[in-house]
Amino acid sequence: MTPPPLIAFAFANLAILGWLAAAAAPILIHLWMRQTHRETAWAALRFLRAALERQARRLRLQHWLLLAARTLLLLLVVLAAAKPLLKSGVLGGGAPTHRVLVIDASLSMSAIDAEGQSALEQAKGLALQLVDNARAGDTHSLVVMGADAGAPLGRPTSDGGAVRRAIESIAPSQGVADLGQALATAQRLIDTAGEIGATQRQEVVFLSDLAANTWTPLAETEKNATVEAYATLAEGATLSALDVGDSSLPSVAITAASLANGLPTLAAPLEIRAEARIFDGESVERIAELLVDGAVVSEQRVTLSNDQPTPIDFVYKVDLPGVRAIAVRLADEAGAEDRLSDDNTRYVALTLRPRVRVLCVAGAPGAADYLADALDPTGEGAFEPVIVSDADLPTIDLTDFVCVFLSNVRELSSGEAERLHDYVVRGGGVAWFLGDRVSPQRYNDTLGPLRENLGAGPRSTSDLRLVSADAQPTDPAEPAEPGDNSALVPGWLSPSIAAPSYRVDPLDYKHPIVRPFQGQERSGLLNIPVMRHLPIELPESAAVSVALALENGDPLLVTGEVGRGRVAVLTTAASLDSVDPATGQAWTALPAWPSFLPIVRGMVTYLANDGGVRSLLIGEPIEGRVARGAVGQVAIEDPTGGEAGRVAPDESGAWSFRGAKRVGVYRFGPQGEPANGSVAVNPDPGESDPATVATEQLPESLTVRRVLGDVASETVAAPTPLHRWLLYGALALALIEPAMACFFGRGNG
Known part of the structure; x- marks a missing residue:
């Protein structure tokens, strides 16, 4: 299909041009008013003839000037009413031009029209036409938007053949077009053209379907990075867009x-x-x-x-x-x-997995039994709890478990804390169940956040008191700055207090762990008796949240994020063996409460994070972690089974791969070994929606032409209007014509 010709001039009100006939009115009036007379010889007038003939040539010139001014005045008014539009943004004239062709190759550009031609094919055809119509001295640059975004030519070139080959080689992608990145790339190419002094005129032409998923940032009224990048680009270049979208078919x-x-x-x-x-x-x-x-x-x-x-x-x-x-x-x-x-x-x-393995670390005999029973009461369920003592923790391979429960563990060494931290940042989960053996000071020193990163005020999401009224923190806290989220215990623990609570606040069931309880008021969640707990002071961080609170407002269940993993703290005990020495009562009846089982299982699901199920959109990096100090690269396998690439982990074991440009499932693992992880890469659902941005919402400096099939319509978003200049000219003539008539009249008087 041959792309439509590009027109650079049009009228908004074409019918008004019929009034151009009114420009003949001064001429007709002039002819009507000419006197017809019959010559009669009179001796006295013979003496005036010579004087009149001397002035005739000057009078005729004055009459013609007035007639021209009046006729031109009418012409300017009629043309102004027709609103002529100058569309110089598509093919400029005059000086040699550096033309940056920005071609949208995102997923939505693969949509076909009724004839089976994709929007990308039509865009490439129009781009080739622009190159073929270039004049001697013009140069071109090429920018591609989509999963393979970039500038294929690298820098401006006058080699039309190279530009044509680069355009023809553009393949459809399944990614999203980053308009902000394309604007920045176009700006860099324009700066490069200026540095080499190749051209005098800069022009940027976008060839796109104007999909809302791509162009909405430019149509927003508030300033953003895309709007600012566009404004900078528009200062030194003429910008236009050719709309090749066609939504005539369903999708x-x-x-x-x-x-x-x-x-x-x-x-x-x-x-x-x-x-x-x-x-x-x-x-x-x-x-x-x-x-x-x-x-x-x-x-x-x-x-x-x-x-x-x-x-x-x-x-x-x-x-x-x-x-x-x-x-x-x-x-x-x-x-x-x-x-x-x-x-x-x-x-x-x-x-x-055959079963979901959970490591239950007991700080005292029987401390993890209730947790194991909640996970697998029959011995044949989906969960497989493995109970070990805290002394055995250093010998356990944590990678065999989706999460680790630590119940009433007194303290951890720095080496054990480092192993757990490495396990969590790589995507694991750790839950702390406190009790009478826990040393708050040791936890704070080894596992807690920095003291200066804590806040002493209530959280904005509720009326929680972060520290109990009858417990004084060991250090006064200054107003907190948002801290890091590297702490395995997401708060600062104080010594345990006896504060009987018979009501639990689910905080509107906002947290995923307690959300299944919503509408199940008889499940026992709301009336859990808690006699003793450890108050916890939380940092002002979006990575830390409270799932449950006690009757006095103290947090009961807290969660946090560390790297790719998650942590949780239950501020009371997970067994009935933790006893208040003053009363002889158990810290809580929660382990025997009906809501204990769903809470524990909900914690496993939450801490497992993706639970072995991962999904990304095209353009997002595939990330992971290997053991700190691991030797060798990570191999990534593409959806076809071929090798997509290899990446080397950094010192902390983290790695990132940005080469996922096709949809499907990517597998990864140590080079030379079977894959041990996977991630699904899917298209952005916004690319499926054929909705386009309204051209009137785009900047006025962007000339938009609608191209549909073989027809280039006259729908222009913001061409250069000429009617104001025509009206200015008409106003000037309206002032000049009386002055001319007055001047000529006096001169003839």
């Missing part, structure tokens, strides 16, 4: 997919939940498929609706442990219309 998409049971094991079937939608179309039936490691294992027919997402649920039992790739896909069907097919599949990556 279906899988917009979400996740695992309902957060800790997948071989003991229970997988519960996969997905959502599908149809955009710009009526309700339609499609077949949804469930795939495990690329093989279709189940399917169902669903009705997709345009007004709301359609839920899709699959239940399937997998019998093989290890890394598994799960996908939900809308099957291809003959005759089904779909403008964008790359968003019809969504992936879930998970690691299936």
